[in-house]
Amino acid sequence: MFVKKVKKYYEYIMTKFNVLLEQKSFRHDTVVRKYIYKDYPKSDVLVVVFSSCTRPGLKARYNYVRTLNPMPVKRLFILDDTGSDNRGSYYMGYNWNFKEEAATIELIKSFIEKTKAKKVIFCGSSKGGYSALNLGMAFENSRMIVGSPQxxxxxxxxxxxxxxxxxxIMGEKTPEKFEKLDFYLRDKLKNNQYIKSQKIYYHYSNKEHTYFEHVKDMIRDMKKFGYDIKEDVADYTNHSEISYYFPDFLKKSIYDIIRNQD
Structure with a gap:
């Protein structure tokens, strides 16, 4: 565990350095999305990485930049740092307009076209996992690698x-909006036209609260809807510990997809 913590903090410092040198922006409609792109010319695989939640008072940051540095794939890291607290909106938008979601999809499409990627992998943990599923479902033949999403x-x-x-996200809170947001991901999973062409790599612990409050029901529904899921089950008890376990699962899953063309 000590080694994992050291790696985590080292990745944080290196990511801050990379932001200063490599961050760019993409505009769609009224939305500006910040991103870092890492090329790998020999690869036709594009990995798209989404941000996790930060603690209150901390601005959103890029995740898994250092983790994926050795990977022989193209990498697109998208930041979700808008809002009054700079912690983002789950890549959705504000006042119930979902413009952030639309802009993120357009950014991804632009890189698929630019890089001529033949395989696209969406990944992230917690909030990033939710976003990888929510946005990854919009793309036929996508692969989604997620860790304990809500x-x-x-x-x-x-x-x-x-x-x-x-x-x-909601703007004026109403019972109707609350219910729609609560079942936003479930409804997308159920009505997804690309179910049969997609695969989900799903890491979680069955000993922490997210499993009982979110993951258990999501896995049940995914299987009912007909998704192809590969599960990786751990036994840590604190949700925050996912940052020590997910990186290895992420790398292994990407290598499996590359090698097997899964």
Missing amino acids: YYLATYLETSSNIPTLTQ
Whole structure:
């Protein structure tokens, strides 16, 4: 565990350095998305990485930049740092307009076209996992590598330290909006036209609260809807510990996809 912690903090420092040198922006409609792109000319695989939640008071940051440095793939890291607290909106948008979601999809499409990628992998943990599923489902033949994402988003945001995020996404809070946001991901999973062409690599611990509150129901629904899922089950008890376990799963899953063309 000590080695994992050292690696985590080293990655954080290196990511801050990379941001100063490599961060760029993409505009769609009224939205500006920040990103870092790492090329690998010999590869036709594009990996898209989404940000996790930060603690209140900390701005959003890029995740898994250092983790994926050795990987022989093209990498697109997208930041979700808008809002009054710079912690983002789950890549969705504000006042119920979902413009951030649309802009993120357009950014990804632009890189698929630019890089001529034949395989696209969406990945992230917790909030990043939710976003990888939510946005990855929009692309046929996509692969999604996720770690313990939330499922009932409105309930999660209301009962955690993320009420400002909930308020910003919904704008004026109504029971109808709350219910729609709570089942936003479930409804997309159910109505996804590309189910048969996609595969999900799903890491979680069955000993921490996210499993009982979100993951268990999501896995059940995914199987009911007909998704191809590869599960990786750990036994840590604190949700934050995912940052020590998910990186290895992420790298292994990407290598499996590359080698097997899965």
